[in-house]
Amino acid sequence: MITQVWQWLTSASSWEGSAGIGHRLLQHLEYSAITVLIASALAIPLGLWIGHTGRGRWMVTAANSLRAVPSLGLLFAVALWLGPKLHGNSAYVVPSIVVLVVLAIPPLLAGAYAGVAGVDPAARDAAHGMGMTEGQVLLQVEVPCALPLMLSGVRSATLQVIATATIASAVSLGGLGRFLIDGLALGEYNVMAGGAIVVALLALGVDTVLAALQAAVVSPGLSGGTSRFRGRRTRTDRGQPTASENEPGVVGVVAKG
Amino acid sequence: MSFVSANWGDIVHRALLHAWLAGLPLFLGLLISLPVGWLAQRSRVLRPFLVVGSGLLYTIPSLALFILMPLIIGTKILDPLNVIIAMTIYTIALLVRSVSDALAAVPADVRQAATAMGYTPARRFLAVDLPLAVPVLAAGLRVAAVSNVSIVSVASLVGISQLGFYLTDGYERTYGTEIGVGIVACVVLALIFDLTIVLLARVLTPWQRVNAA
Amino acid sequence: MIRFDRVVKKFDGGSVAVDNLSFEAQRGEITVLVGPSGCGKTTSLRMINRMIDPTSGQILLDEQPVGQIAPAQLRRGIGYVIQHAGLFPHRTVLDNVATVPRLAGWSKAKARTRAHEVLELVGLPGDYAVRYPSQLSGGQQQRVGVARALAADPSVMLMDEPFSAVDPIVREQLQDEFLRLQRELGKTIVFVTHDIDEAIKLGDKVAVLEVGGRLAQLAEPAYLLAHPINDFVSDFIGRDRGYRALAFQDAPDFPLRPEPTVELGTTPAQARLATSDGWLLVVTDGRPQGWIEPQRITVPIESAMLHRGGTVARNHGPLRAALDAALSAPSRRGVVVDDDGRLLGTVRADEVLRAIDAAERPAIDPADIAPAESP
Ligand SMILES: Nc1ncnc2c1ncn2[C@@H]1O[C@H](COP(=O)(O)OP(=O)(O)OP(=O)(O)O)[C@@H](O)[C@H]1O
Numbered sequence: 001m002i003t004q005v006w007q008w009l010t011s012a013s014s015w016e017g018s019a020g021i022g023h024r025l026l027q028h029l030e031y032s033a034i035t036v037l038i039a040s041a042l043a044i045p046l047g048l049w050i051g052h053t054g055r056g057r058w059m060v061t062a063a064n065s066l067r068a069v070p071s072l073g074l075l076f077a078v079a080l081w082l083g084p085k086l087h088g089n090s091a092y093v094v095p096s097i098v099v100l101v102v103l104a105i106p107p108l109l110a111g112a113y114a115g116v117a118g119v120d121p122a123a124r125d126a127a128h129g130m131g132m133t134e135g136q137v138l139l140q141v142e143v144p145c146a147l148p149l150m151l152s153g154v155r156s157a158t159l160q161v162i163a164t165a166t167i168a169s170a171v172s173l174g175g176l177g178r179f180l181i182d183g184l185a186l187g188e189y190n191v192m193a194g195g196a197i198v199v200a201l202l203a204l205g206v207d208t209v210l211a212a213l214q215a216a217v218v219s220p221g222l223s224g225g226t227s228r229f230r231g232r233r234t235r236t237d238r239g240q241p242t243a244s245e246n247e248p249g250v251v252g253v254v255a256k257g
Numbered sequence: 258m259s260f261v262s263a264n265w266g267d268i269v270h271r272a273l274l275h276a277w278l279a280g281l282p283l284f285l286g287l288l289i290s291l292p293v294g295w296l297a298q299r300s301r302v303l304r305p306f307l308v309v310g311s312g313l314l315y316t317i318p319s320l321a322l323f324i325l326m327p328l329i330i331g332t333k334i335l336d337p338l339n340v341i342i343a344m345t346i347y348t349i350a351l352l353v354r355s356v357s358d359a360l361a362a363v364p365a366d367v368r369q370a371a372t373a374m375g376y377t378p379a380r381r382f383l384a385v386d387l388p389l390a391v392p393v394l395a396a397g398l399r400v401a402a403v404s405n406v407s408i409v410s411v412a413s414l415v416g417i418s419q420l421g422f423y424l425t426d427g428y429e430r431t432y433g434t435e436i437g438v439g440i441v442a443c444v445v446l447a448l449i450f451d452l453t454i455v456l457l458a459r460v461l462t463p464w465q466r467v468n469a470a
Numbered sequence: 471m472i473r474f475d476r477v478v479k480k481f482d483g484g485s486v487a488v489d490n491l492s493f494e495a496q497r498g499e500i501t502v503l504v505g506p507s508g509c510g511k512t513t514s515l516r517m518i519n520r521m522i523d524p525t526s527g528q529i530l531l532d533e534q535p536v537g538q539i540a541p542a543q544l545r546r547g548i549g550y551v552i553q554h555a556g557l558f559p560h561r562t563v564l565d566n567v568a569t570v571p572r573l574a575g576w577s578k579a580k581a582r583t584r585a586h587e588v589l590e591l592v593g594l595p596g597d598y599a600v601r602y603p604s605q606l607s608g609g610q611q612q613r614v615g616v617a618r619a620l621a622a623d624p625s626v627m628l629m630d631e632p633f634s635a636v637d638p639i640v641r642e643q644l645q646d647e648f649l650r651l652q653r654e655l656g657k658t659i660v661f662v663t664h665d666i667d668e669a670i671k672l673g674d675k676v677a678v679l680e681v682g683g684r685l686a687q688l689a690e691p692a693y694l695l696a697h698p699i700n701d702f703v704s705d706f707i708g709r710d711r712g713y714r715a716l717a718f719q720d721a722p723d724f725p726l727r728p729e730p731t732v733e734l735g736t737t738p739a740q741a742r743l744a745t746s747d748g749w750l751l752v753v754t755d756g757r758p759q760g761w762i763e764p765q766r767i768t769v770p771i772e773s774a775m776l777h778r779g780g781t782v783a784r785n786h787g788p789l790r791a792a793l794d795a796a797l798s799a800p801s802r803r804g805v806v807v808d809d810d811g812r813l814l815g816t817v818r819a820d821e822v823l824r825a826i827d828a829a830e831r832p833a834i835d836p837a838d839i840a841p842a843e844s845p
Pocket residue numbers: 481482483485486487506507508509510511512513514664
């Protein structure tokens with residue numbers, strides 16, 4: 001069985017053409033990127049605002065409770081409801097993107113909110129006290145300090161989207177999920193398994209890239225990547241988010257499809 | 258409503274299957290995560306490998322993992338064991354971190370006092386560390402439980418029977434009511450899991466209630 | 471100058487944090503607000519830079535009501551140090567300190583040069599500049615907090631328990647450096663603490679607040695110790711205030727007695743010859759090192775053998791130091807040194823007490839003993 005999967009993965013014909021792995025991979029990345037961008041544009045500013053003002057925290061709780069809704073159900077329900085109202089390509093792309101965006105919002109919102117809400121109150125107070133405007137406090141102090149949790153949220157959301165986009169092939173979305181769904185329908189296990197391997201590798205690869213990005217943009221003062229002086233760390237690092245919180249599932253929102 | 262009453266027996270049956278597929282892995286995952294998380298918390302060297310490693314497992318999309326299980330453990334694609342094991346893997350991926358964080362949160366002075374009283378390490382773990390770790394552990398379990406219930410429904414795409422069936426079947430028959438019933442049933446099941454864990458944690462930590470009062 | 475004019479602050483819950491507070495903090499002086507927890511010290515301080523706005527009354531900064539100055543602009547001109555330093559964890563020490571100059575529109579290079587200067591000033595040399603706050607000890611963080619407030623060279627500084635998060639030894643060190651710095655810089659400083667000893671040590675003026683935010687007494691430390699205005703203030707100042715007040719009275723010309731001394735390495739026989747009684751002072755280069763009992767030694771005097779319990783007093787320094795030198799010396803002869811730390815002679819406790827008897831106490835302000843005004 002393994003040899004058949006390997007054969008399928010390595011044969012040139014499975015990679016070529018509009019139904020090949022190469023094209024499907026790009027499609028999958030494209031859907032995922034669009035989704036994460038849209039969801040981020042909606043959820044991150046909102047999360048920052050909730051964290052900064054302390055108002056509207058119920059929205060984070062509400063978004064969090066979305067986790068209990070099965071993503072597969074949401075996908076089918078929205079496809080059934082929106083699909084007939086649309087024409088052509090968009091009939092199956094739009095419902096999927098809508099669901100993916102909805103599912104990506106909770107981790108993004110929670111990450112941005114928790115990041116800002118967790119900023120050391122003394123640092124925020126000092127920022128006001130030295131004459132920063134609200135905008136300066138947000139951009140110069142709160143956002144940089146919130147970055148670790150905010151980016152953890154982006155990573156969780158991205159994984160969620162990549163996974164759910166795979167399932168979305170069941171409502172005719174393109175991307176790598178096609179191999180899994182079509183392989184299943186045709187009883188071609190080597191195609192299914194090969195596609196599954198590519199999806200898994202894609203998820204791992206994207207997460208690794210995001211982790212590296214996170215390490216690059218988060219200030220070493222926050223990430224604890226200052227091992228040279230670790231012996232000197234003091235009691236004053238009160239609850240600052242550290243790099244060890246970067247793995248998925250910390251922000252209190254685990255999203256998975 | 259007529260769909261529910263007409264299919265009540267079937268719904269209950271699938272709900273029980275669903276609970277089994279989501280719940281058993283929760284239990285197995287906790288059982289495995291305890292020693293692994295303990296190890297991660299004890300060893301500075303092992304910690305990054307265990308925590309990051311289990312985190313990586315979590316990145317694998319569920320449908321992909323369901324499909325790959327036969328390749329790894331040699332089962333048939335329709336075998337519920339695939340789902341049980343895949344879900345156990347996800348549970349471990351979430352809980353190793355929770356366990357190690359929960360144990361790390363046990364105050365050092367409490368631990369030292371227990372050692373000074375003459376607890377052996379193993380007994381201290383069971384009598385002191387573990388009870389004090391319950392609140393953080395319960396939080397991790399709640400996340401895992403709700404996530405498990407949602408993910409299990411995906412297994413209906415590979416033909417494994419549980420509540421997810423109403424989602425796929427409803428879609429194929431373009432029957433919105435059936436999808437709605439599936440969603441509601443899943444949410445209710447997730448809430449039941451969540452509530453059970455909350456109640457269990459409360460029973461296990463009577464001292465927390467005293468503080469809250 | 472900062473003037474509080476009948477300032478009242480009521481919080482939403484109806485609690486009165488500051489009640490009809492009027493006082494002045496003079497230019498170039500350290501004015502300490504001290505009082506028990508919850509008496510409104512922080513609230514009063516934060517009304518100065520408009521972190522909190524008063525319910526009624528006003529605060530004037532050089533005769534201009536602060537309510538008329540835009541908060542951001544006002545704050546940029548006032549250094550503010552808060553209890554836990556509140557450093558920005560994501561910025562290096564240098565960039566933390568450069569923040570206010572940058573806000574004021576300085577170029578990055580100029581702000582950093584200035585930051586280096588202030589860091590030097592608070593005793594944090596160059597290699598600390600590249601560290602992050604999490605890599606500093608509590609005391610070092612406090613210094614950075616002070617440096618950050620000083621960076622734009624504000625003429626007014628507000629300090630809220632800046633030294634409370636460190637151990638007593640480091641606190642003392644920070645206080646001493648702070649006083650040295652203030653002698654150099656001459657800022658107008660309002661300093662909040664709940665530690666009366668810190669207040670007395672640092673303040674040019676000390677304002678004691680009662681719970682409920684009322685001013686109980688505002689006076690120079692020596693006056694406060696000598697004439698607490700009521701039971702609350704005297705209780706708050708605590709015990710030993712007679713003794714502590716001696717810290718503010720300089721000793722007169724004592725009739726110093728010559729003290730026989732020996733150097734390290736002196737043999738037991740020579741040491742016994744040098745003394746008339748049981749104790750002998752050991753010096754190096756004329757600087758007192760410690761006491762020794764010549765009768766008990768069997769080998770030449772080594773550093774490790776010295777009795778170091780005695781303190782030394784500077785000539786014409788505070789009476790408290792002179793008395794303590796006499797009381798702490800095993801020979802009961804207090805060692806008095808010149809400004810370079812060289813031995814001048816010794817003085818006995820009864821002679822110090824006589825000087826205390828003769829010293830003038832701060833005269834009581836007639837207003838403080840006037841009968842309470844009838845309403
Ligand atoms: N934002 C607020 N809302 C309501 N009450 C407040 C607020 N801030 C302070 N208070 C109350 O006002 C009073 C004075 O508080 P403040 O912080 O000024 O005390 P403090 O003298 O600085 O005490 P500490 O030494 O403990 O710091 C307290 O009773 C406090 O509970």
